[in-house]
Amino acid sequence: MSEREVLELLRENARYSTADIARMTDLEEDEVEAAIEELEATGVVRGYQAVVDWDKLEDERVRAEVELNVRLDRETGYDDISQRLARFPQVKALRLVSGDYDFDMEVEGDSIREVSQFISEKVAPVPEITQTVTHYVMTSYKENGIEFGDGEDDERLSFSP
Amino acid sequence: MTFELSDRVQTVPPSGIRRFFEIAEERDDVISLGVGEPDFATPWAARDAAITSLEQGKTSYTANRGRRDLREAIADYVADRFDLGYDPDEEIIVTAGASEAVDLAFRSFVDPGDTVAIAQPSYISYEPGVIFAGGEVLPVPTYEEDDFRLTVEGLEEAGADEADMLVLCYPNNPTGAIMSAEDLEPIAEFVREHDLMVLSDEIYAELTYDGEHTSIATFEGMRERTIVFNGFSKAHAMTGLRLGYALGPAEAIGAMNKIHQYTMLSAPTTAQYAALEALDSCESDVREMVAQYDRRRQFVLSRFREIGMDVFEAKGAFYCFPEVPEGFTAEEFAEEVLREQGVAVVPGDVFGAGGDGHLRISYATGLEDLREALARIEAFVDGHA
Ligand SMILES: Cc1ncc(COP(=O)(O)O)c(C=O)c1O
Numbered sequence: 001m002s003e004r005e006v007l008e009l010l011r012e013n014a015r016y017s018t019a020d021i022a023r024m025t026d027l028e029e030d031e032v033e034a035a036i037e038e039l040e041a042t043g044v045v046r047g048y049q050a051v052v053d054w055d056k057l058e059d060e061r062v063r064a065e066v067e068l069n070v071r072l073d074r075e076t077g078y079d080d081i082s083q084r085l086a087r088f089p090q091v092k093a094l095r096l097v098s099g100d101y102d103f104d105m106e107v108e109g110d111s112i113r114e115v116s117q118f119i120s121e122k123v124a125p126v127p128e129i130t131q132t133v134t135h136y137v138m139t140s141y142k143e144n145g146i147e148f149g150d151g152e153d154d155e156r157l158s159f160s161p
Numbered sequence: 162m163t164f165e166l167s168d169r170v171q172t173v174p175p176s177g178i179r180r181f182f183e184i185a186e187e188r189d190d191v192i193s194l195g196v197g198e199p200d201f202a203t204p205w206a207a208r209d210a211a212i213t214s215l216e217q218g219k220t221s222y223t224a225n226r227g228r229r230d231l232r233e234a235i236a237d238y239v240a241d242r243f244d245l246g247y248d249p250d251e252e253i254i255v256t257a258g259a260s261e262a263v264d265l266a267f268r269s270f271v272d273p274g275d276t277v278a279i280a281q282p283s284y285i286s287y288e289p290g291v292i293f294a295g296g297e298v299l300p301v302p303t304y305e306e307d308d309f310r311l312t313v314e315g316l317e318e319a320g321a322d323e324a325d326m327l328v329l330c331y332p333n334n335p336t337g338a339i340m341s342a343e344d345l346e347p348i349a350e351f352v353r354e355h356d357l358m359v360l361s362d363e364i365y366a367e368l369t370y371d372g373e374h375t376s377i378a379t380f381e382g383m384r385e386r387t388i389v390f391n392g393f394s395k396a397h398a399m400t401g402l403r404l405g406y407a408l409g410p411a412e413a414i415g416a417m418n419k420i421h422q423y424t425m426l427s428a429p430t431t432a433q434y435a436a437l438e439a440l441d442s443c444e445s446d447v448r449e450m451v452a453q454y455d456r457r458r459q460f461v462l463s464r465f466r467e468i469g470m471d472v473f474e475a476k477g478a479f480y481c482f483p484e485v486p487e488g489f490t491a492e493e494f495a496e497e498v499l500r501e502q503g504v505a506v507v508p509g510d511v512f513g514a515g516g517d518g519h520l521r522i523s524y525a526t527g528l529e530d531l532r533e534a535l536a537r538i539e540a541f542v543d544g545h546a
Binding site for chain 1: 181185193
């Protein structure tokens, strides 16, 4: 149970210090450390990353959501195709999904040209892939549960009963 | 012309918070731990229900006592959560905030000269409410050594056996104290023995972090002498929608409704739709907010201990109540920490007897701000050590 609580707090903000998490959960610091180690060792926590609002950055960053349809045969399963695609560093996320298409792939690059080239030269030619539909991301409003935008001001009175 | 103010209005002093508010308004770097309202927005489903009701043009008065479907939902909710059984037709009234319900109760049951015992420290509106109704206040202090719980000895010492009415507020604003079933049992006995009426403000009932909330109305012989107050401001983060309710015997609620129907007519209609949805589908939002408050509570308590300020282990609401370090009164501490560090806190004195020497700290504030505010308090305390 406490592991689950620690996990929730890490998801809220992975930069909370062990001391902060200990204060919030009423655990000892070394218990928090142990819980985090356990979460990492068992592969529940796979890593820690910053949530970035690319629109706030000068540099261009191009992202695309790509829908992929595949045709399986006797030798090739979803796992084989996913392994092949997941290796590309341009691929930031890859998920098998239900519905009109099979894979949902997030791709990132420095320019539209780079992303298009990657899809046409590396992804589309994979023999099992029958169709790709690319959607470029124009604006992101929320990522990983965090809303972008300028943040609402706290309009509450500084004192209230 | 000059207005001839009524004696009742003149008797009530201006709010003790006001002066601090003026200082806080002068600067823009203030982190406020002085707010007694959630920092969360009303759950989306409830907001959406309010919007939809507006789009459908549902903007007329409702029944005086509130929409029937809402009263039914309230009856189901309090039965389910707090083991309270009330008839939606006669024993529930929906009001513009618990505040209105409290005022209705004072005006319905207090005659000039009646004595109203108030367990203190407590929410600041009871005392003026009693005075506006023409009654007299009997403060019943509670103490940190009793975990700010009301005791029979406390009642006896204050002379509450002679009072006509007793006001309770647990979980408590400002201390964060709760009263368990074992704590309430002897109080109920005292109340029955001395034939008091009880007003029990349970608006923080959902925000109980240690065990289950128990209502004093569930004790034998108590239902017929108790009015229970609750509302949507705190647990459902709906302060601005102004919706609360009172539960009590038909005769008592009928009396309150008599005043309500002439002064308020009915509680805000849009808010009633939001509240109905809140009870219908926002339980998980409430649980999530309560979990967040609990984490902040533990964070704040543990930080005060690190800072070296004695702090009572708050178990309910979203306040904690540390003691001010030696060399300060609560007022001085609150004013200086506001001027020097830009942290707004409320001195405990404003909450009545037993509150002096303490500060009310609200943790209805994001964790980042809490962390910064406590670092500033730490710097302040270290600087004055
Ligand atoms: C104990 C208590 N009762 C009642 C209220 C007011 O509630 P409402 O918004 O429902 O009028 C508050 C608000 O701070 C409170 O702390």
